[in-house]
Amino acid sequence: MKSGISSEAHRAGLKVDQDRLWNSLLDMAQIGARDDGGVCRHALSSEDIEARALLIGWAKQRGYQVSVDAAANLWVRRSGKNDDLEPVVAGSHMDSQPAGGKFDGAYGVLAAFEALVAMDDAGVNTRRPVDLVAWTNEEGGRFDRGCTGSSVWSGAMAVADYLDDVGIDGVRLGDALLSTLAATPDLPMRPDTWTAHAYVEPHIEQGPVLEAKSIPIAAVTSIQGVRWMNVMIRGKGSHAGTTPFAVRKDAFQAAVRSIDALNRLMDDPDDVTRFTVGRVVLDPNSPNTVPDSAMFTIDFRHPDKQVLEDKAAQIEPLIRQAASPCTVEIVPTTTMDPTPFPEQIVGGIERAAERLGLQSIRLPSGAFHDALYAAMACPSGMIFIPCRDGLSHHPDEWAEPADCAAGARVLTATLVDLANS
Ligand SMILES: [Zn+2]
Structure with a gap:
């Protein structure tokens, strides 16, 4: 251990490939692409199904195990030495606002995918499995109660609580859920809720602080x-x-x-x-x-x-x-009430950033995220990266490739040490 993280975590963090991550973001942004450069990818829509198929294809190419649960949360597992141990989970959501951008949500999912691949490239074999998650309906853009998938997984809500919600297009959530699950009939079903060892969610800041300070990483202390x-x-x-x-x-x-x-x-x-x-x-x-x-x-x-x-x-x-x-x-x-993230996770993110030579600060999150619900179920935290003009929920939403890679490096190193603990 040097500067508080393992050399294995450091080595894996350095294997993050900026171009590979950036290309995956641009590929994903083509699904539901708007003429103005933004993205409209409503939860449980045909675009969402297409986004899931793209991610599943990438995961299978890499030999990861893909599964789904009754809330249509999509899971991608990179096995550890002992898959009976509680996994470390990382991810975010792939649905967007109707006039959303390329990064809100998608960045967290694809940074998590890049982390799994970086671990492969570094030859890292973690003690615990690492699970990527793409949560269902975080945004509430189609079905207006957001964080559907994470609230079910955390045990705060049940799938049945949401089935009769009606979307802006008049479709019942239960019907949209069925058609989404029907698109991946070969995927094994996981239980609705289970215990994870930890959860880490990378996300664009959606605010102006990091950009103004020219700092690439925030270790998020809480959700206000x-x-x-x-x-x-x-x-x-x-x-x-x-x-x-x-x-x-x-x-x-x-x-x-x-x-x-x-x-x-x-x-x-x-x-x-x-x-x-x-x-x-x-x-x-x-x-x-x-x-x-x-x-x-x-x-x-x-x-x-x-x-x-x-x-x-x-x-x-x-x-x-x-x-x-x-x-x-x-x-x-x-x-x-505010959701504080435990020092174990916040400090781990900070130490990973420091060891990777990336400046970081601590920030609270002004917006809700799936991490709010995950924190009810296991020690959780978030990594923020800067976004241009602090702009989000807008077609002009933008994050720089180098910042995207920096966040994925910190995520990778953080996950490796959590998965070995
Ligand atoms: Zn988001």
Whole structure:
């Protein structure tokens, strides 16, 4: 061991082939390619089936074992010395947003595939097997509850919970799942849930920090927590020309005062807090009527559970005070605590980067990922690489070939040591 990783892990990391990985990304991006350079590859669609076939073909050429489970998560195993041991898992998702890019999700799957091949090329024989996973429906672009596959694998949800979800094209998830599974009838079925030794997910940052600092790697410390809520303010609709201010109950003015108070609550000199009002719905929404009601949404995120709870507890009293004399009803829609990743994984990623001569920093993830669910089932972590202008969920999404390779090197070295532990 030198600088905290094994020489075998270092050797395998160096076997990552930048051109091979880059070509696999470009090949994958042709499936569901849009005219504007982006990708539209909806979960469980014909494009998804084609993407799976491409990956399965590559895996079989290399002699890896391919399997699938009832949630259509696709698994590619590189055997270890003892395949009865719990495997180390790496991957991400291959579905995209409707106007998505080439890298969100696909990068994590193909970096994991490159890691398996790099281990072959380095002649590494790990103690545990290493399993690549392509999770089903992370994005929620077609069936709007995302992270379908990883939530089932983690045990948080069951396949049956999702079967009656209806996609934007009117197709039932259960039917799309059947046709996807029917496309690979020869694949062995794995159980829905089982225990892994560890999970590592490479992903583009989808934010601007790494690019701005010219640093190729982030060891992700956590996925920040969220509080989403709908705020309904009820006043009294009345004539805009005749109603004196003294007797008005203007729901929209009450919403404006509330949002102003929330902006002050969420003010953060460190710029870590995320606070967004993304939707306002007025009723009756008429230019000549004092609004009867105003609904607005709150999207509040923070990586520190204490901060999240403290500020969330102040939201309702603050709005009640600001919205008076209107009445207020607040309905939480999503409550998720921050998911910290264990030091064992975060530190391992950092040590791998250092030994490979790649600069790294620690960052929390602002977005949800499959790793959120994987972390419920086993020690998990994520590796971020820079993306241009921090842009994602957009056809112009872009990552540099050298950064893609850097992330795959760190992944490979991290996996080798985890698979030998
Ligand atoms: Zn993603």
